[in-house]
Amino acid sequence: MTGGKGIKSLGPYDSTHERILETALGLFSTKGYQGASTREIAQEAGIAEVTLFRHFPSKEKLLQEILSRFSVLPALKAYIPAALELPYEEALVSLADHLLDTLVQIKDWVRIMQAEVQRSPEKLLTVFHGFIDDLFETYASFFRELQQRGTLGDFDPEYAARAFHGIVFCYFSIEELLHRKRYKANDRGEAIRQFMRIFALGTVSRTAAEA
């Protein structure tokens, strides 16, 4: 009566594998990579520690597998065409809303990246840089298209993308990562609207603004 508990085997990526990954994601994000022990991960996942090492050759490989399995950017990219057809400020608000949703969704991933990127220079940095570059390029293409349509001024679309991202990301970081909720009011929609109003006024073409 000491053996397995009847969990079905479903191939290499069965539920045990997944359970370990998800549990480790949560623990790494709250306690840090060094702060979460393999004993603790196994215990919280409801498995034996030795089982963890049968699925992952080392703790480090477990971390790497966790950090390389998120790909939320395609969904963000796919939304750009729809946003292009909205009125400009409305488009900005909905893009910011989508970005914020996505960031909240991958909150643990972001937290680990931010905390661990110093320690493990090559692997994590490459993944994170790829994510950021891709994100910036996505938003830059949005601004570039609107510039060609004459809606926007003649700023550099890549810097605009960075500014847009900076505003939204820092809001996310302070509210979600640093637990600084309700800084002014618990109204996320209001914050986004205020931010995007400033950003929209700063980027529309002068002639469009005067209309």
Add this chain to the structure above:
Amino acid sequence: MTGGKGIKSLGPYDSTHERILETALGLFSTKGYQGASTREIAQEAGIAEVTLFRHFPSKEKLLQEILSRFSVLPALKAYIPAALELPYEEALVSLADHLLDTLVQIKDWVRIMQAEVQRSPEKLLTVFHGFIDDLFETYASFFRELQQRGTLGDFDPEYAARAFHGIVFCYFSIEELLHRKRYKANDRGEAIRQFMRIFALGTVSRTAAEA
């Protein structure tokens, strides 16, 4: 020939104390709190490990002393009056420049805060929240004053402060913390100018913008 090396005693905060603090600051920021051992800190500081524990009762207290000894905000605040007398966009650029200088100066401190804030909820979070709130309020007061002078539109100055900070901080974070230098060009001044141009256009009063 095994004893002290002739370092002068200068009171409770002598050079040994400082050396430990500075070395630990650097190591905590690159390897994380858990990743940097007291042995390693002592070795890099050129002292015996036991000396470290004579200066600091525990590793945790060492971290706390490191994180509570920075106070760069007064300098940032003191610059606001001068900025108020500059043309608006020029003022924004110089404020952003000052903020960026300050962030670079306390880079290690910020890195530790970002990485460790999850693990040690109360102490660090309190210090960091105080820092951020104070920073936001400083910039909000700048916008509030210019609104009263009629230079700016009628946006909420606190959200504007957050947007301003977000743009600058994310630029700093990506360039300095994530080592993503030369994203487009190695010209920090150009980036700030582009950012502040957008921000200025987004916040000036309509009548002032049309002039």
Add this chain to the structure above:
DNA sequence: TGCCGGTGTAAGTAAGCGCTTACATCGTTT
């Protein structure tokens, strides 16, 4: 039926950790 893959328990390894103790040394102060 018998094997096999995945899991469990139990025990243990070598290394590193934060931190302590005991004692020697050296410069300064009294």
Add this chain to the structure above:
DNA sequence: AAACGATGTAAGCGCTTACTTACACCGGCA
């Protein structure tokens, strides 16, 4: 000259860590 305070060396304590080995079990499949 003697005491003192800050530092050094050396050893080690108790504990945790990532990771391993050996063996038992159990369900599904040939």
